[in-house]
Amino acid sequence: MKIKDQNQNKKAIILFSGGLDSTTCLSIALKEGYSPFLLTVNYGQRHDFEIKAAIRIAKYLDVEDHSIIDINLSHFGGSALTDNIEVPKNRDLRHFDDIPVTYVPARNTVFLSLALAWAETLDANNIFIGVNALDYSGYPDCRPEYIESFEKTANLATKAGVLGKKFKIHTPLINMTKAEIINSGLQLGVDYSMTSSCYDPKKDGAPCSECDACTLRLKGFEEALAKDPLNYH
């Protein structure tokens, strides 16, 4: 009975985009002994390389429970990641005050609410999300105060919360630099050649090297004194 309870509490929904951060987040959850249930949201991104990377990595890591749920946030518009707005290139990312056009309105709130729906159905207590408050692009829904507030809301929202079970939102990367994230991942054996980060990849899927996501990734590898295995051709 005790073992069963323990397993119950180790069930975790992991928001999983197939990018560098969420793949590292998944590896950390696996190392900590959680049973992963991967949730990938197909939210109307302009390209589907991310989804393909997520499927590839889930298979490679032998994670059987992988849900891909469709929700067309491009219906609402308002972001360069879902709309015909140009993805900015070669920005100076030392200025975090500026929330860029790649921000997708309320994206993490939509993602976390879907994770919560699945967690409650599975009787899982844990949700992992690979948000990062340091080397981030200035997105408000990556900050610790936002995550804490969502966790409180989740425990008020749900039957499980009312019955005294507590949902925990795990953010293992939140206080890491991109270099620290990469080093943690490399120590855990993450194969970063399988991950996809670029906001605006070339037709063959090669990263552009100039968008915010590529800029942060390349800077991270440089500071981690490691080589990014992706082919920036």
Added chain:
Amino acid sequence: MKIKDQNQNKKAIILFSGGLDSTTCLSIALKEGYSPFLLTVNYGQRHDFEIKAAIRIAKYLDVEDHSIIDINLSHFGGSALTDNIEVPKNRDLRHFDDIPVTYVPARNTVFLSLALAWAETLDANNIFIGVNALDYSGYPDCRPEYIESFEKTANLATKAGVLGKKFKIHTPLINMTKAEIINSGLQLGVDYSMTSSCYDPKKDGAPCSECDACTLRLKGFEEALAKDPLNYH
């Protein structure tokens, strides 16, 4: 300029199922001078009479902005409203402690997060949701403390919130009895024959009269000393 600002602040996303509560909520928002943007979520309900009612009412009230967004919550399961779980009939609804199987895990959190995404894109400050904490079916995500917590989370989650604009979640029905809701609606000219409440309608769309939604609706009309125009045959 002042008029423009005023109009901006009067834009409201209204979560709209085509049921008795959300139709009354819409009428109250219209009376209060809000410009409505209706959001209907097709979440994998077992029947689509609700969606059809929503479309009919939006057309009847001449509301042009009506988004119907698909998201398959039945993918996660766990509710009689999306799964092959039997809808309970003839329950004694004086006992609210019991959260029933018609509860859809995290449904209002998913709905509000979608409303937030659209609100931010539209530069709208207001979200209306027809939740009700008195004559409800025991759903945790209908309580005032949940709504307050979501509002806080929304203001931390978004670019608009960070820039000092405040989102307001309006819940005009939250402290009303079902009879009070019906009386408000009747005073505002709501045609309740167009609304759909039943969890388990017959093949021709007629309400079952025995599920929680029908029971609460019929009791509400009785207490409001009014006749429900629906045909319970």
